[in-house]
Amino acid sequence: MWTFIQDHILGMKWLNVLIGRLLTTVGLEVNTRIGGSVQFFFYDVIKITVLLCVLIFLISYIQSFFPPERSRKIMGRFRGIGANIVGALLGTVTPFCSCSSIPIFMGFTSAGLPLGVTFSFLISSPMVDLGSLVLLMSIFGVKIAVVYVALGLVVAVIGGTLIEKLRMEDQIADFIRNSNSNVNIDAPDLTVRDRLVYAKDQVTSTFKKVFPYILIGVGIGALIHNWIPEGWVETVLGDNNPFGVMLATLVGIPMYADIFGTIPIAEALLAKGALLGTILSFMMAVTTLSLPSLIMLKKAIKPKLLGTFIAICTVGIIIIGYGFNALAYLLV
Numbered sequence: 001m002w003t004f005i006q007d008h009i010l011g012m013k014w015l016n017v018l019i020g021r022l023l024t025t026v027g028l029e030v031n032t033r034i035g036g037s038v039q040f041f042f043y044d045v046i047k048i049t050v051l052l053c054v055l056i057f058l059i060s061y062i063q064s065f066f067p068p069e070r071s072r073k074i075m076g077r078f079r080g081i082g083a084n085i086v087g088a089l090l091g092t093v094t095p096f097c098s099c100s101s102i103p104i105f106m107g108f109t110s111a112g113l114p115l116g117v118t119f120s121f122l123i124s125s126p127m128v129d130l131g132s133l134v135l136l137m138s139i140f141g142v143k144i145a146v147v148y149v150a151l152g153l154v155v156a157v158i159g160g161t162l163i164e165k166l167r168m169e170d171q172i173a174d175f176i177r178n179s180n181s182n183v184n185i186d187a188p189d190l191t192v193r194d195r196l197v198y199a200k201d202q203v204t205s206t207f208k209k210v211f212p213y214i215l216i217g218v219g220i221g222a223l224i225h226n227w228i229p230e231g232w233v234e235t236v237l238g239d240n241n242p243f244g245v246m247l248a249t250l251v252g253i254p255m256y257a258d259i260f261g262t263i264p265i266a267e268a269l270l271a272k273g274a275l276l277g278t279i280l281s282f283m284m285a286v287t288t289l290s291l292p293s294l295i296m297l298k299k300a301i302k303p304k305l306l307g308t309f310i311a312i313c314t315v316g317i318i319i320i321g322y323g324f325n326a327l328a329y330l331l332v
Helices: 002-010 013-025 033-063 068-076 081-093 098-110 115-127 130-140 142-165 192-226 230-237 244-252 259-271 276-288 291-298 303-331
Strands: none
Touching: 002 130, 013 033, 033 081, 033 130, 033 192, 033 259, 068 081, 081 115, 081 142, 098 115, 098 291, 115 142, 115 276, 130 142, 130 259, 142 276, 142 303, 192 259, 230 244, 244 276, 244 303, 259 276, 276 303, 291 303
């Protein structure tokens, strides 16, 4: 039953077959490089778009129960590592990209929440949202998806805890520290209709922001899948390169995409022989440490804290990558 769900509902393999038949009908041979690229492109764009819209709607409906004010109150009840865990878990039901998470991070920080807790939220929000869990299951299977999300939460909790221990509250921008937004404001109660409208609006706004990166990601994936020789990928990101995880992490940082844009690239790299941990490190680096998000974050925190954040995330991502590579045989 689960294999059927993974292959035909989440993976939509029937869609790939249907697109192949349609392309063949119009005279395009899908066994050629060009035909295979076109089939890969249409299949992944449609599949990811459908899953994206359904997942955003469901997650946004859940998120409507946790507006920033309520989330702040929830996190404020916890102390120590428990607070970091709650902050990381709340990150899984919030925006899908790092740039969208930063304004919420700033609001939590200005409201007086512990710095480590807000950073646990900031790390987990783009890296391990619920949407990524479902999409990863559609491609890599349940075990890999669950372990990816679990390790992402571990990075978020440990990263936030380390930042808390370093006591770097003075590294927050003055306009945030001096904000008066720590006043308790109760969120208005929403009707079912209000929540449905909110979820629909979130689908629309998120889709507009994300869809260009889906097209770019799938385009790169189609190029890798049908045009780049398998030997090249194996040489750079396979067993023969002990620095593959570090390289994938460093290459991912300057890029900007969310989990939906990186998955088709990951799918193509895996098919070409790249190691699983190396691929996941690339995905984590792109979603958590993208250059545009770091530029935005620089306005909210000072260079010392920004550098600490980057260092903790980078080291954590690299450790996870090598760990996945070492234990991949248990998950595949």
